[in-house]
Amino acid sequence: NKKMPVHSTDLSSTTVMPDYICKYMAVVSMDQRQTYKDNFNAEYEEYRVLHARVEKITRHFTQLDAQCRRLPPGTKEYQAVHEEVVKEYNKMRLHSPNYQVEKQRCEYLHNKLAHIKRLIADFDQRSSQSWS
Amino acid sequence: PVEGPKTGDANCVDEILKEMTQSWPPPLTAIHTPCKTEPSKFPFPSKDTQHASFP
Numbered sequence: 001n002k003k004m005p006v007h008s009t010d011l012s013s014t015t016v017m018p019d020y021i022c023k024y025m026a027v028v029s030m031d032q033r034q035t036y037k038d039n040f041n042a043e044y045e046e047y048r049v050l051h052a053r054v055e056k057i058t059r060h061f062t063q064l065d066a067q068c069r070r071l072p073p074g075t076k077e078y079q080a081v082h083e084e085v086v087k088e089y090n091k092m093r094l095h096s097p098n099y100q101v102e103k104q105r106c107e108y109l110h111n112k113l114a115h116i117k118r119l120i121a122d123f124d125q126r127s128s129q130s131w132s
Numbered sequence: 133p134v135e136g137p138k139t140g141d142a143n144c145v146d147e148i149l150k151e152m153t154q155s156w157p158p159p160l161t162a163i164h165t166p167c168k169t170e171p172s173k174f175p176f177p178s179k180d181t182q183h184a185s186f187p
Contacts, residue, residue, distance in 0.1 A: 037163055044162060051159045059151035068149065070144045082145045113160050120163060 020112040027123035050106035
């Protein structure tokens with residue numbers, strides 16, 4: 001039973017084209033390349049910070065998940081890890097109430113920056129071919 | 133303000149783990165390549181990666 005999509009994080013289901021697809025087209029000049037690179041760098045730091053934060057939390061829960069899987073259900077240890085998961089989750093929501101929003105923002109930046117980077121790489125490749 | 137699994141019931145741990153262990157891609161690396169130097173007007177051999185692959 002699906003919840004109301006108030007805070008939907010399912011980006012794959014969206015059919016709206018991201019804004020950067022129209023904004024960043026193929027690079028055709030060195031000036032344009034520089035502008036794209038500057039734009040990339042302008043948001044790269046924010047991206048890295050968000051990425052690291054999500055990565056850290058994901059890693060932590062992945063470790064707890066692995067522990068759960070190793071332990072036989074019904075044991076004390078299993079129960080303890082389950083309680084730990086709930087505790088850590090509540091702690092995370094307290095310290096990072098905007099976690100889902102930040103994660104979504106990071107995913108957006110990831111795709112956007114990857115797009116810009118790819119355009120620059122394509123340009124570099126075309127340039128090196130035409131020069132050789 | 134984020135809707136999440138309600139803690140307390142038996143399935144909530146599974147739900148939390150499912151939500152919190154979604155695969156996360158490694159970070160994008162910065163754009164390193166300074167642009168390749170201008171066309172080969174210069175006679176010096178350029179030290180780019182193509183040469184690095186030679187034994």
